[in-house]
Amino acid sequence: MTIVRICLLLAAVVLQSEPPSAQEMTHLFGPEDAPRRLVVRSTTDTDIFAGVVEAFVEGRPGVSVLYEQWGSNDLYGLTTADCRSGDVGADVVISSGVHQMVKLVNDACAAKYQSALTRGLPQALRWRDEMWGITREPAVIVYNRTGVPPADVPQTRFDLLDLLRPEDSPYAGKVATYDIEASGLGYLFAFMDSQEATTFGALLESLGRTGADATCCSAEIIEGVATGRYLLAYNVLGSYAEGFAREDDRIGIVLPQDYTLVLSRVLMIPRQAGNMADARAFLDFLLSQQGRTELRQALLIAPGLDDDSADAGEAVSETAQRPIGLTPSLLVALDRQKRDQFIRLWRGSFPGP
């Protein structure tokens, strides 16, 4: 079902035959008749980001925010098309597909901006003053609390490999991860894994051998873990998992102790944005104390990964954190041949639907 929808979306973007009404969901924040409108295209689920946008709109009666929720690949395709054609599309683009955003900036699609707040960001969380990392979200392992006995809960990737090794492993066919072709974020996590450690090859082999499931979208995976369709899910975005876990005690979360990838969603202002001033105000808001508090409440800044929070509840040690830095070397992830090879390698373990 989801796959079909995404295929349709892709077709719409590529053909440019339809107006960009193919987004998954739109929501208008603020008064309908506000004189200024800020168009935000984001990969973040609307209900997760709603609190943040509402806080932004609250103090600004003249601004309404049209929030469009997109899949990361579609968002990348649409923004690239806008950039090439010069069409005025989004005023703000927020994506978890960091490598895709790096490519957009490298292709001169972004507008420059500097303020005291952007300069306050660490060097790894900004590039060329054209893109900024606004969140801190770990890639986690999610497990079903009833299906996985406490002794089995994998603390590292090696534990996960060990669980899958026996011939009659109860976890065979019960592990899920992102489909890296359908999810830009899934591709990025997998690619970073492949650069990070040799465990990636072994993991891929194990998952393939045990018939693990590759599917799209955080929500589906986490729901699957909750219902027991899956016992484990690998490389799930921690912010979503944490949101589910708070309302559903069937779900457990582990930050891998060998290393934990930390993603910062990227905000970028397209060069041809129609409402540059409010786009900048929105960025400054997200980087401000108030904005960060809202992001923390939305779990987009994970506890323990925040620069200025001393709460180390679930944190992994700092040496185990692998922030995905905003550097041009992420261009490699999007390289045509590299991507082909990587997907071919991955498909070897996860034959497509």
Next chain:
Amino acid sequence: MWTRELKEAAANLSLTARVALAVGSLLLIGGVVVSLAAFAYGREAARETYDRLLVGAANDIAASITIVEGAPVADLPLSAFQLLALAPDDRIAYRVVGVNGETLTGYDDLVLPERRGRGDISFFNAAFFGEPARYAVVTRRFAERSLNGTVHVIVGQTLLARDALALDITRNVFLGLIISGTLLLLLAVLVVRSALKPLARIGEAFAKRDPHDLTPMDTRVPREAAVMIEALNGFMARLDRQFSSMQNLISDTAHQLRTPVAALRAQADLAAEETDEGRRRAIVERIHRRSVSLGLLLDQMLSRALVLHRSDSARREVVDLRDVALEALDSGDLQLLAPETDIQLDIGEVPVPVLADSPSLCEAAKNLLTNAVRHGRGPVRLGASGDGETASLWVEDQGEGPPEAVRDSVGERFVRSAASDGKSAGLGLSIAKSVAEAFNGRLEFQNVQPSGFRVALAFPLVEGVS
């Protein structure tokens, strides 16, 4: 108008300011030249540094190309991009071009320039999405069964980091330049200040001096300032001489005039009281004689003062002693004084040049002549002659000349044979002697055979003047 003011200002400019100005402009010109050189060097250094990065990355990529099923496939290494990311804010362009010019991966719109270097590595400049960028091209050749041909790897980068590095190098050089330049300037000012310190000391010494103190200054000063001090000392010495000759003149005059004036007054008193017409006429006759002699005395004293003054201040010129003799003879005073005396001129055909002052010599000659006419016996001869080394201007008469005592004491200031009776031969000789000595000569007395007396002013003859 303002150029004159400017010139005046330039003339008054202190030495410190002059040196500071000179050093400053030297530093400024040098600074501009060095800065330009540093900028050129900085650009070159930045270009080479980052060109190497480009080549390194391109080589990494080229090395990652393998032949898979007859087609070249690049397995982009992350390290290549991490290398390029050393220029953190620069955008990256790359393209791998296949054997037939097709894009294997990367940006399709990067075009290989038509004119390239021959080697396996070449560089070019082109825009990348509107921003200037620098590219390296690395060539890799394949000779496989399934693929034979050349694959090009183009890697490019925008110029932010290069420009920043070039600017940084230039700025560092410039900073060093400004610091060292300021130090140099300060040093120059200090050196000039200390070099000019003796001047201030000299000025202070002068200011403290008593107005009557004309003794020479201490010449233990730097050689450059000594020139000035010596000139000043010479000037002061001249001033001193003139000052003392003036004092002498005043005291001599007072001393010598007192007696004749008192005598005149006594005679005049006598004349006023005398009733006898005959005796009264005799007194008036005496008064007349005395006043003439007093006038002569005054003339001599004035001429002596003139000679003393000129000997210090007048310029020395080549003077022909024959001209001096002629002028002394023609001056006419003698005809008035003693119209009956016979004066003969004795000069030759050959010029007698000396280095002296003509009016002073003339005064001296007239005094000698007057002495001869008044005290000697005629006939009197006046002549000028040279004998190879010495030039002399002489006066001869047939008398015995002045007594030995007078000859020996010539030049002492109060010599008068008998000033009160109007016969002041000593003063005339003293004038002649002063003149002779002022021009490196001397006064000579000779008794001539068979009878007679010659007094001569002898000077060194000037060579080479015809």
